[in-house]
Amino acid sequence: MTAADTTETSHETQLRDRVIAGLEAAGVAxxxxxxxxxxxxxSGLTYRISGADESFVIKSVPPGQKAIGRHDMLRxxxxxxxxxxxxxxxxxxxxxxxxxxxxxxxxLVRGESLExxxxxxxxxxxxxxxxxxxxxxxxxxxxxxxxxSLPVDGDVLSPADELKRWSRTMGAVPPExxxxxxxxxxxxxxxxxxxxxxxxxxxxxxxxxxxxxxxEPAALIDWEIWSPGDPRVELGWFLVFADGTNFPGVGRxxxxxxxxxxxxxxxxxxxxxxxxxxxxxxxGRFKMAAxxxxxxxxxREGRHHDPAQELLPDTINRLIVTGIERLA
Numbered sequence: 560m561t562a563a564d565t566t567e568t569s570h571e572t573q574l575r576d577r578v579i580a581g582l583e584a585a586g587v588a589x590x591x592x593x594x595x596x597x598x599x600x601x602s603g604l605t606y607r608i609s610g611a612d613e614s615f616v617i618k619s620v621p622p623g624q625k626a627i628g629r630h631d632m633l634r635x636x637x638x639x640x641x642x643x644x645x646x647x648x649x650x651x652x653x654x655x656x657x658x659x660x661x662x663x664x665x666x667l668v669r670g671e672s673l674e675x676x677x678x679x680x681x682x683x684x685x686x687x688x689x690x691x692x693x694x695x696x697x698x699x700x701x702x703x704x705x706x707x708s709l710p711v712d713g714d715v716l717s718p719a720d721e722l723k724r725w726s727r728t729m730g731a732v733p734p735e736x737x738x739x740x741x742x743x744x745x746x747x748x749x750x751x752x753x754x755x756x757x758x759x760x761x762x763x764x765x766x767x768x769x770x771x772x773x774x775e776p777a778a779l780i781d782w783e784i785w786s787p788g789d790p791r792v793e794l795g796w797f798l799v800f801a802d803g804t805n806f807p808g809v810g811r812x813x814x815x816x817x818x819x820x821x822x823x824x825x826x827x828x829x830x831x832x833x834x835x836x837x838x839x840x841x842x843g844r845f846k847m848a849a850x851x852x853x854x855x856x857x858x859r860e861g862r863h864h865d866p867a868q869e870l871l872p873d874t875i876n877r878l879i880v881t882g883i884e885r886l887a
Contacts, residue, residue, distance in 0.1 A: 670770030
């Protein structure tokens with residue numbers, strides 16, 4: 560066992576003791592099982608632990624990491640706690656601990672969180688279509704939660720701010736990896752829409768972040784980057800994942816998925832009509848191309864070896880080409 564393995568084991572032993580103490584204080588009965596690592600995002604450590612009758616997901620700040628931004632686990636707990644009595648499905652928060660490194664425990668919600676056009680195993684097409692329609696119906700409920708009822712702690716990003724944010728990411732990618740990105744950015748910059756009243760946005764709203772029980776959304780998870788913002792940014796991002804042709808060589812076409820027009824109509828029926836949405840549709844593609852270009856660059860520079868990144872160039876090109884087509 561290496562020194563790093565010993566340190567990791569010691570951290571998990573200490574964390575387990577703290578989690579058990581916190582759950583017992585919240586009235587959860589033992590005996591408790593081990594902390595079992597779970598696959599998840601890269602912003603924190605994720606575990607599963609079971610008591611006598613219940614199971615929980617534990618999210619913890621990595622040791623030595625400051626609880627800032629994506630790594631602020633308790634910020635996620637605060638927003639899910641605030642949403643507990645709303646129409647937005649979220650896991651129940653059962654215990655929190657602000658002692659460094661902070662952690663929280665939430666109910667383990669049963670369900671699948673699969674992106675039909677990207678993830679394996681493939682979702683049966685009729686089921687995938689039903690889940691996507693339900694997600695479009697739930698999104699207006701998220702955007703309708705009054706901001707003054709939430710622990711808002713950040714700046715509101717306007718459409719111009721969103722473009723600047725992703726332009727910085729795109730600008731750090733070698734131009735040969737993102738052909739025509741400069742033209743794409745120029746077209747976006749030339750017609751930035753006016754801002755609308757901000758709403759609560761999840762920041763990464765898609766089926767891959769929704770635990771579905773059959774066709775029903777059981778819980779919206781992964782709240783690392785929630786903020787007040789423009790609802791059209793969120794819908795534009797969601798639609799990127801509704802069309803497998805956006806991901807040649809990376810994803811799959813799923814027959815029978817609702818069209819972008821149907822999903823927009825579903826959202827608008829509850830939230831009201833959208834203005835300037837073509838721009839936000841294009842922005843979602845620009846954002847995804849920038850993220851993929853950044854990941855491909857890191858791989859080719861040896862900073863994060865992942866041969867799967869070599870599958871991205873066709874998708875990056877497709878996103879840029881279709882984004883330009885929407886604006887030109």
